[in-house]
Amino acid sequence: NAGVTQTPKFQVLKTGQSMTLQCAQDMNHEYMSWYRQDPGMGLRLIHYSVGAGITDQGEVPNGYNVSRSTTEDFPLRLLSAAPSQTSVYFCASSTPWDEQFFGPGTRLTVL
Amino acid sequence: DAKTTQPTSMDCAEGRAANLPCNHSTISGNEYVYWYRQIHSQGPQYIIHGLKNNETNEMASLIITEDRKSSTLILPHATLRDTAVYYCIVRVAKGNFGNEKLTFGTGTRLTIIP
Numbered sequence: 001n002a003g004v005t006q007t008p009k010f011q012v013l014k015t016g017q018s019m020t021l022q023c024a025q026d027m028n029h030e031y032m033s034w035y036r037q038d039p040g041m042g043l044r045l046i047h048y049s050v051g052a053g054i055t056d057q058g059e060v061p062n063g064y065n066v067s068r069s070t071t072e073d074f075p076l077r078l079l080s081a082a083p084s085q086t087s088v089y090f091c092a093s094s095t096p097w098d099e100q101f102f103g104p105g106t107r108l109t110v111l
Numbered sequence: 112d113a114k115t116t117q118p119t120s121m122d123c124a125e126g127r128a129a130n131l132p133c134n135h136s137t138i139s140g141n142e143y144v145y146w147y148r149q150i151h152s153q154g155p156q157y158i159i160h161g162l163k164n165n166e167t168n169e170m171a172s173l174i175i176t177e178d179r180k181s182s183t184l185i186l187p188h189a190t191l192r193d194t195a196v197y198y199c200i201v202r203v204a205k206g207n208f209g210n211e212k213l214t215f216g217t218g219t220r221l222t223i224i225p
Binding site: 033035041045048058059088090100101102103107 | 153
């Protein structure tokens with residue numbers, strides 16, 4: 001049972017490039033979420049999903065897309081990277097009733 | 112979800128009990144209090160949660176005041192590995208939508224002193 005896995009661990013992009021951050025969980029959790037954490041700040045919700053085929057926006061969705069075609073995977077796409085998207089990105093999963101389990105994070109730098 | 116207020120930082124001597132306060136004066140009757148912590152730059156880790164009764168597990172104890180407007184997380188015998196940022200979060204009750212979108216504040220940075 002690997003829990004929540006995220007790839008890559010580190011990524012450097014140039015402004016304007018696009019990329020996909022991967023998130024997978026093997027706990028059969030219905031709920032999955034993406035957060036970003038800027039230095040000295042708490043986590044802020046980007047997008048979330050309550051089941052396959054269902055996604056919705058969080059607090060800071062601009063510049064990001066998500067889809068949820070399977071229960072296990074919830075990729076986050078950066079459409080055109082900007083320096084303001086330099087951050088640490090965390091994926092989380094849970095059942096509707098229990099605590100969230102977080103992945104180890106992806107550290108993204110946009111130059 | 113109700114807003115929470117926590118001290119920015121706290122120190123605690125190793126081996127002593129660490130008491131972390133949280134104010135949530137606008138909490139609703141169907142909202143739980145959750146505590147998570149984040150060690151260094153790792154993903155947050157669940158600690159404990161409660162509705163109105165005191166709760167205890169292998170990691171910590173949670174004391175919620177009778178009016179539910181504040182709570183205290185207690186780490187009974189703090190170790191150096193407990194140095195982390197601790198987040199107090201209020202969210203809707205189990206079984207309702209809300210578990211997918213936690214609202215994190217800036218938390219309390221707890222430093223355990225050798």
